[in-house]
Amino acid sequence: MELRPDQRRGLLIVLSSPSGAGKTTISRMLMAADPTITMSVSATTREPRPGEEEGVHYYFVSDDTFTQMVEEGEFAEWAYVFDHRYGSPKEPIKQALKDGRDILFDIDWQGTQQLETAFGNDLVSIFILPPSMRELERRLRDRKTDSEEVIEGRMRRASGEIVHWNEYDYVLVNDDVNECLAKVHAIIAAERLRKHRRPYVADLARKLVERPND
Ligand SMILES: Nc1ncnc2c1ncn2[C@@H]1O[C@H](COP(=O)(O)OP(=O)(O)OP(=O)(O)O)[C@@H](O)[C@H]1O
Numbered sequence: 001m002e003l004r005p006d007q008r009r010g011l012l013i014v015l016s017s018p019s020g021a022g023k024t025t026i027s028r029m030l031m032a033a034d035p036t037i038t039m040s041v042s043a044t045t046r047e048p049r050p051g052e053e054e055g056v057h058y059y060f061v062s063d064d065t066f067t068q069m070v071e072e073g074e075f076a077e078w079a080y081v082f083d084h085r086y087g088s089p090k091e092p093i094k095q096a097l098k099d100g101r102d103i104l105f106d107i108d109w110q111g112t113q114q115l116e117t118a119f120g121n122d123l124v125s126i127f128i129l130p131p132s133m134r135e136l137e138r139r140l141r142d143r144k145t146d147s148e149e150v151i152e153g154r155m156r157r158a159s160g161e162i163v164h165w166n167e168y169d170y171v172l173v174n175d176d177v178n179e180c181l182a183k184v185h186a187i188i189a190a191e192r193l194r195k196h197r198r199p200y201v202a203d204l205a206r207k208l209v210e211r212p213n214d
Pocket residue numbers: 017018019020021022023024025026139140142143174175176177178
């Protein structure tokens with residue numbers, strides 16, 4: 001079959017950060033700017049926040065349902081985060097890779113490690129740092145979605161997430177959100193051009209060498 005110049009493998013794009021650093025905000029801006037990217041919708045055992053919709057932000061499931069999903073091998077990765085379980089369904093990932101579409105994950109470091117093991121070269125991982133712990137706490141409070149107890153728990157666990165920064169391909173500081181978003185766009189644009197994702201260039205180079213007079 002003839003290869004098209006723009007034909008390439010789909011990309012798994014992972015965003016991780018301590019809670020409140022801005023991955024959800026950046027993911028939504030990215031999706032609005034580039035509708036070719038699909039968001040991976042996780043399943044979680046936590047309660048929905050005001051405004052969160054079933055099947056859009058998460059699949060909200062009971063503990064028993066989550067256990068059943070794990071046992072039936074429905075997750076590409078899953079982990080305990082902040083006393084709840086969260087997992088990325090496997091099927092949409094397989095479909096996206098097959099169709100050459102990019103899929104975006106807002107997951108923690110444990111999930112990133114599992115996806116890296118499973119998908120290796122198809123994954124690009126980005127860690128987002130807040131400019132300071134004080135600003136991280138301000139953002140969590142300003143969001144007004146969590147109780148004092150939840151905010152304190154997330155702040156206590158922030159450094160446990162941040163220590164994994166060096167396991168990621170890229171590390172960005174989300175100070176000005178538009179600047180950070182522009183850097184995420186630049187990373188994705190460059191990653192899409194990497195030679196191992198583009199069978200056309202390998203094929204063209206081979207033909208140019210084999211048939212220099214064509
Ligand atoms: N660069 C920024 N400057 C100021 N506020 C920001 C910035 N980026 C995000 N925020 C705000 O910080 C709050 C937390 O952001 P967001 O919900 O995107 O974080 P998160 O990393 O996805 O958190 P979680 O892991 O809990 O889902 C939101 O109210 C968001 O509007």
